[in-house]
Amino acid sequence: MNPESTLHQLKTAQPNGQLPSSFGVYYKNTLVSLCHALEDHILQTSTPEPSQQPLVLVTFQEGKWYLQEAERYYDIAPCCRHVAIAAKPDSGFINHRTGQLENVSLINLEDSDSLVEEWNLIILAPGYTAMVLCHELSEEEYLPQGKPKDDTERKFYGLWTFDCELVRKSAEILIERIGPYNPELAGRLQQQHQDILKTTCPAVPDLTGVVSRIVTYLQTSQQELIAVNRQARELRELEGQAKRVSRNINANKLQAFLRMAQRVDERDKDNPFASLQVSALCETIGQLLDLPTVRLRRLRLAGLLHRIGLASAPLEVFTQSPEEMDDATLAFWKERAVIGARLLEAMPEIAIIKDVVAHQLEHWDGSGKPDGQQGEEINIKARILGLVSYFQEWIQPRGNRPALSLSEALEKCQKLSGTRFDPQLVESLSTVVRLSEIGLMQLPDRPAQLPNVWLEDSSPLDQIKSNS
Template sequence: MLPESTLKQLKSALPDGQLPPSYGVYFKNTLVALCHALEDHILKSTPDDPQQHPLVLVTFQQGKWYLQEADRYYDIAQRSRHIAIAAVAESGFDSHKTGKLDNVSLVHLKQEDPLIEEWNLIILAPGYAAMVLCRELSSEDYRADTQPQTDAERKFYGLWTFDRLPVEESAKILIEGMRSYNPELADKLSKMQQAIAETPQDVSIDLTGVVSRIVTYLQTSQQQLVTINRQTRELVDLEGQARKLNRNLAASKLQAFLRMAQRVDEKDKDNPLASLQVSALAETIGQLLDLPTLQLRRLRLAGLLYRIGLAEAPKEVFTHTPEQLNDSSYDFWRDRAMLGSQLLSTMPELKAIKDIVGHQLEHWDGSGKPDGLKGEDNGIEARILGLVAYFQELTQPRGDRDSLSLGEALEKCESYKETWFDPTLVDTLANIIRLVEMGLMALPDQPSQLPAIWLEEATK
């Protein structure tokens, strides 16, 4: 990272000096996918209210993608309060209709400006913030035998995030970078950023769609890269690169799902640590049952993702008991396991997790959903998850229902012993609660291992 790069300046500006956990080296196709997913979110999900429209800041690399993006940004401008595009003068935006819009400003970068090596997209709206920041590796950054042979093999230092703090700081950095070119524009953009920060966030922007699109785009970009490389490399080289790329893309897709799960917890003001606590207690039960390491790992991850099916649920689901919900809201609550399973099915690597989440509402007596699995026909991980999720929900308030004590929540679970829940699992849960009540152990509040991409504030 060069000292003057936006990434370097962001690292210095953040309180802890730590870039978001998504920071790493990305292939070009992956970054195209991420940018297009965020841009599509503007086009498809921005409210009609102009006060909710985003401020968009963009920098394009010299000689890359300009004309093919110009039409796209004309449409994006219709859903944005303002777009500032920094690019070299010959980018083509000047003569294009996009550059002539009242709410589009062009900044012509000088050849010596380090911004011409960057490719950035920053989106700031009252209800959400998102960005992709990246800088292409220099020729010295590649090993001699890894210099890119095709456009798709180019690599970038970069990151993407929905966290407002780094997005706000990056916006300030880019605006200041534009000040030497156009001080009036920089002042205008700073005022817009301040106005957005001060706008009441009455409209909750659901990012489920953008995360789903990211997953889809990542899968598509992987297929495109494999296709391109297959035309230009020997099969043995291709296989090695594809395996490495697959691991990188799988990590990015998993990050998207984990962030979606965090959004669910953030919407639930009465139970904001549900995923962490369910994951932790499910893992503890699995340890007491001496489950193999692989099953414990699956339990941990399934616990973190068990509520992902509520990503698009209306806020009433988190403020009312099921009995108080209207029909449409109740449908989300009733079908949460199935919806979660459908979301996770877009990532084949998570098939085992998809099955655990999808069958968490099966009952021991076969009366549950979605398949009416009875007894041990339902996997033990799903049986554990269903019991722990029900128990944890009872220990937190919901609507006009007060939270139950650990003992009271256990009694409720025991009342469904041999009907809803596996009696052995209920007994194991009872042993844990008794040890906690005797002061011999603490109820776990997070799993033994957390993915590095689980946000810091969720673990503090």
Template structure:
């Protein structure tokens, strides 16, 4: 950690150099949980009285800014007196509506500034103060066997606290680090900080709710890590079973993955053939687009494995609509692509498939997850898989939602053309569905090649066709 790091400067400013008990090393997904918990409190305690609104200082480590977070900060700004966001120039804020708000100030960090390695959220309000301070580990600080393979495995030194004196010291440090970029803004922020500090004593805010949210978020974060461990353990067990049939280690692991994916479908009473149908329609899309044979093979396999991240999912994931899930289950659902990719990452031979699964929830306009990729930054295979998976799910019932007809499901996809989905791919899917509706072709229910490990007796295509 660099000496000028906000975290280091805070430690040096303390007489005994002791940081709060929360100081430690955090995974990125835990930091997301902590920041969301504090941000949620801003939104839920939003006041219409200007003097009661908090000052919010936030810095984001080097990396692509996610549009869904930018939208979140648009709402946070409505409940704050001032919001300062420090990030790399290519973060996207300058063009986003959040960056145009009068009470939002953008600081475009220099790539040589160590602030690009920090992730800080500081909130100063008359009745409470809170913060998350973090600094990413350098490549040298990771053990050789623990280098992050995916974004959520990145680690940060960090702490979180409601101690006002610590929050105020950190705010002063961060404001001074912003000063070289905008001296006028730094002076304004110091004045705002002083104004808040000298307001008449306010009744301390009830932080029971935010503490509860932090606990829930951390439990959810931990549950996801436990889930990955359980999935890996199950994979080892399935691998051992496959080893009796085939001595090829790679083949054994692939068979274990395929069997695990099949078990996910078996747990879904409303959509027991999802993987088969998504693989088949994705392959058909790829053929129409004249993709090379290698890409077609990868797309076909990714379609069979795209739900593997739900191997340990609660039953509610399969019986309820996304907007009906509680916080824990909703987080599990939103992170399904990441969980699946982490599992597939244990087999290096499947690296291309892992990337397709990891990015199939990215959106054409950059508002998707997990990396906020935009347009053709998303591989053609991931774009196809994301569109087909969404379409296929709509053709089956989910919770209290009945199955949509092919035409109705297509209309839903068309509504997201150019935002969530690649317009050219939506057009290709439209051609296929229109041909199917007039009887000139039949939608495939299984890919052209089905691995033998996918047990025929467990999946009968006639049971649950895509609704016409």
């Protein structure tokens, strides 16, 4: 690690010379996702009161400035008391509208400054502190393969933390490094830093454990994705025509099922994005539980297909609550999981997905359908799907019943904890709801990956958010 780097200076400044446990080597996409989450929190907790707004210090590695990031900071800057951005002169800030904002200061780094190898985000607010510090591996450290050409395979020394002392010390180090470029700006930043230290407001709950799990998931997924991509490249070179034909047939079958599931949602005028939202929230719960990537993919697909058993359901299934249904409609509603599983039997290649859909209505106490499975005998993916689909139904209107708030829907689930639902999963759902309510995340409304077939002939994606 470069001794001039912010990371190394922070390490040296610690009494025991130790960086926090989050320090390690991360893939670029992992750090991008984490920075975006921290930036989104600024937007979600925006306040017009200047004394409550954060000070944001940013450096971009080697001046690599992407247009979408520039636009993000154009939206973020009005929510901040000040934003200081350090990058090389050719980064494009000078000509971009973000660089023209009154509370945005640009620091044009010299090629000889080790800051050009860093990528940092430091947020200092009256109620919380957060940061990501990164430094890309050197050419020698990338051996034996050398520096990757694929941007997703780039690696960085980095750490993230909410620890006030570490964030404040890192801010002091970065402001001091800005000093030689603009002493007056460094003085103003230091004064704002001190002003924030004097301002108090309710503290944000410690979310280090939750974020650590999510970061671990992102890092593991990225590593597996890179390995899969490399293997896929080799496979494409070796794959024969017969295998290609077989693969295309299977893909067509799956597309037909996905299209059928989408048509089910389109029939449900009160809940037209149920499958997307259930799939996304299942994926989030699975991430919190550290489920392996393969299981998460299966869980995501099961979420998209979980209502396929309603493909030929009477319209009353979508316009009435179970209490309002007649006997025939209610019987169809209760058998939806079994019917869906029977449909999916037509594609043996997704037998695992079929089983998840079939057992989504099993109960933790053994009173559910179709097999009366109990406790951990029920597949974890089916347990997650059953809880999430039940929760999602309550936050949307149904018949004469209005939509419930997130907290009200969660209370419905908590009342069934230990009887219908796995208590551990209810607690994980509680974590997601709590983070959503305090503005540290948005309730997910679509999975991380979505088959293209799902989007054909469908409404614009922005309607998903407006109907969430």
